[in-house]
Amino acid sequence: MHVCGVSNRKMRIVGGNITEVHEFPWIAGFSTRGKFYCAGSLITRKHILTAAHCLDGLNMREIQIVLGNHNRVSHENTVVRRRIKSARIHEHFDPYSFNNDIAVIEMDISVEFDSVIRPACLPQNQVSDYTGTMAVAAGWGRIGERESLSNVLRKVDLPILSDEECQTAGYAKKQLTENMFCAGYLKGQRDACQGDSGGPLHVTGAHGNLEVIGIISWGRGCARPQFPGVFTKLTNYLDWLRNHLDGECVCPPPQVR
Template sequence: MDETLQHIRKIWKTRDLLGTIILRPPDKTVTEKVVESQQISIKENSSAKPVETNQPGEGGQSQVISGCPPCKCGEVLKHVRIVGGIETLVNEFPWMTALMYNNRFYCGASLINNRYVLTAAHCVNGFSKERISAVFLDHDRSTATETQTITRKIKNIHRHRSYGYGSNYNNDIAVLQLDEDLPLTGKLQPVCLPPTGKSFSGFTGVAVGWGATKQNGQTASKLQEVKVPIMSM
């Protein structure tokens, strides 16, 4: 767990928008088809990987409990995207997680391996872990028949040690440990975490979540996506 937290503390300092900022795997070319017949192509040489969590095993040796090979991280489940869309495809973002408090949706998170999810610290600050649950593979929160969801309780909450100082959103990040491992399948996959020290400032990201679609509006029942510029903080 320590290595996971150390890695995340170095690379993530962003504000949660009832969802997550998606960074596509930088070791491949991603081409997006645009309505106006433009094309956006991003190429980078790097090595984004699913997070592996080391914990002490018997005899003081370390054992990897969340390696999840041969799963792939950070790949959306479709090959062509139409820019300007609002609702996502069902399970298009297979790492997207809905956090529930007393069985009511209140925040978004991202699956980073088969035992941990990443969210904003303000989503769990002051909340009782016994009342929080994580729901996976959901799309339309208004119906229980569209997808077969998986629910896990929260075993531990790890907030950034420097969160809460000042009036800004610096260090607004937390890792939640699930009470049971998840079965990683074609529909359920982790998001990639970027390499330590890598800057994506100037790139375009995708914000995903059940947040409001307009100012002061209600949260959406169906999973939404929107393109946003990535800025350094």
């Protein structure tokens, strides 16, 4: 049995570090017409969680999904490539405000779980308050606002801000909805960036597994002071997700005996 949220650590990312190879075995990279542009998280053998804006307006037949990858420009023998069979963009996604920025992809062929490809855990509690928790974002996005995409998967630690901290940052209050939260530093320096969209923001759950609690969504520039990253609040969508997974299990973390 392969349990969700188990990282392979041996113990749009700005100011972060290169991950260990396959440290986040659920992360998926998206490309269209040969160009990498977004990410997602494997949550069942055939479903990937991502941001709605990573799919909205695009030709689904041109999107390729890559799993089991670390260096996206080298052809690793662990790589699994898939296409999209179908996709469910949230019915109330607003492409102007990015409210309800969430989508689920069904791949054309299921994957087998192993040491390189495993599913992410979703939050177990809809009412959890993660304020002050240190979270980890991961992706192949730009390493600076004016820099290029990263060839290798990177991660960055970002503290989750309170709603008050988020609303008193540089964003207009009307830009932020109850379906979003902020994570990052008001002084800037560390952030997700373009190309990281759709990827996961994790916290360590009660059982030690990583839980994806946010989807990298939007922000003003990258790592700018007073403009922390904005994420889709996954706890608001657990019922929606269950209704769009065709009865597939969203792997819970192991229970304490």
